[in-house]
Amino acid sequence: MDEINPDGVPRKVLFVAGAGRSGTSTLAGIVSRLGMHVPLPEVPPDDSNPRGFSEPQWVVDVHDEWLAEALVQVSDSRPSAWFDTGRICSREPARIRVSEWLEPHFDVHPELVVKDPRLSWFLGLWRVAAIRTGATPVFATMLRPPAEVVGSKQKYYANKLGSAHLAASWVNMLLHTERATRPTEGAGSRVFVRYEDLLTDWVKTTMALGHALDLQTIVHTRSDQIREVHRFIDPNLRRVNQTLADLGLPTRLHELTAETWEQLTRLADPDQGADSAEIHETFDQLRAAYTDLYEEAEAISRSTEVHARLQGKRQLLAELEDDTHGRRFADMVPHEVRAAIPPSVRRGVRKALGRERADGQ
Template sequence: MSSSRRVVFVVGSGRSGTSTMAGTLRTLGLHVPQPEVVADATNPKGFGEPRWVVDLHHELLRRSNVQVSDARPRAWLDTGTTSGDHATRERVTAWLEGQFAVADELVIKDPRASWFLGLWRAAADRCDATSSYVTMLRPVTEVVGSKQTYYGQMGAGSDQGAVTRTAAWVNMMLHTERATRGQQRAFVRYGDLLDDWTRPVFALGEAFDLAGVKTAMAVDIAEVHRFIDPSLRRVTMTWDDIGVPTRLRELADETWQALDAIAGDDSTKHQEWCDQLRTAYAEQYAEAEAFAHSTVVAQRRTAAAEARRQASEQPGGSGADRVPHAIRAMVPPAARRKVRRALGRERPQGSD
């Protein structure tokens, strides 16, 4: 007999309706592992995120040196390497097995989850559970605008923050599409969820064979009607409101069009379209890195100078040990040797 265990992963970029979807499935009977992340001003109706999952992802991202919204294509390789060790897989499997002791149908949502879908899929398989994926779709300008509004600016100015977040959205969404390909999945437009949630959600219940959704009682349905408020779409921005270079804007627009097409027809043709866009994004990002090389070198020199200054101000020749590791790691080996010579703490050749 097939297992009745189901785990639905709600994925996609933050501020795209993932919390609304997770909260809806929870209200209809799926179990969100407890405790949950506490609601705040950025999400007053709750995040629908298990605290254990969020803490795990924070830890793995830190070990991978990857940000939640990371625009680097190679970041996917870094997170895959970090989460692929046996101890981490055993740890996640044990936790997930404990949650199935509470309920057979789970919903796990965290914007960081896309970085670790292989880890979660393997854990679900070990628990004899069926994995399903709901990717929430919201226009990139609204996602970026919402992040700018609720999470603040990034870098030196608003344009820099918008560029970084737009690039990270493209990177996240295209790789999430690739990572869920061939799996039981659905793409749901945030606008459709707010306009009439019953259509996309009950379609999910049938497609994913979710007993909690298919047997929902009238009282639960009424509760979802109260939970979903069209005014949740509080930020509606266009490219006129966001300063992004033309080439990146065009790539982001086409990415949205491809994903929106998959929401209606998850065909090989549209998947190949996403493959082409993912390649184009990687090429565009590599070109941007090449342009920014001088800036990176200048920042390294600044970090090295700051490390030398802090070292010279510390008594007893122990200043280098007090320089934060993140700064020391950015200092080129030659500069580190000069600092040690100045402090009389030169190491044998080859010890860098």
């Protein structure tokens, strides 16, 4: 008999996905208090989330590493960013690394919960890694009105990127999260959870999640664990209330954001039986429409991109030219290093710095 798992509960990994500030920490905090295991160590609480994140530190660190390599932001509005992270997801060493990290945590508990706002960028990798450990991956995507997500990020993260960018990144994130979590053979189920439902009646919402995903820890939770969650839940967590109209978005982005939210809320309503081929096609059309909108915006703003690149080049040249120690930058480079640089390259650098030599020098 397995002392860790005497009841023979099948291995499962609950992946809690969704945009940051959507209630992912609340859901992960609930299921962990009901007995599911968040691999340790966890990310410590901070002022933006004083009740804790329920995020494994290792997961956050590896996601930061991969996002930096892919040159992708956590809130990235570029549709092409998914191709950049997708290349990492397809790497065999990355899949092995994640599955080897997951494996020993099943010695603690057969049902794990993995949550991180960066998770959606690498869901394909995590799905494969979980299956390789003999676990069934299941998915819960948190849904919060996009205007509230934007407002919460601006309030708690001092985000200066602007409402249009944050709304666009929300659309980009949620449309691709929907696509990445669609059920496939042998890959488990998914649910979509409205943040408002979780705060209004967490017991009903969480128990429905447990039954839908066949999470034995949730289905057979104890009364003392339920009391602990009651102490954890703060009905006033929803401190930002605003609408899309308050964001002043460009018309087409406003329409796409509203339509995406409407379709996602259908997925959160099991009475509609919404997780069907028909709604999948609708989401595919929304992703295509968003890609078209983004490409149009890129084409129109090309001059801004070029200007920013030129500004960056000018700043770099100014920093190279800056003589903080009373010496030219070139004088700070050892002679043997300068001697190894081809003459044509040295001439190019001097030209860029405006220090071309007269003929014969």
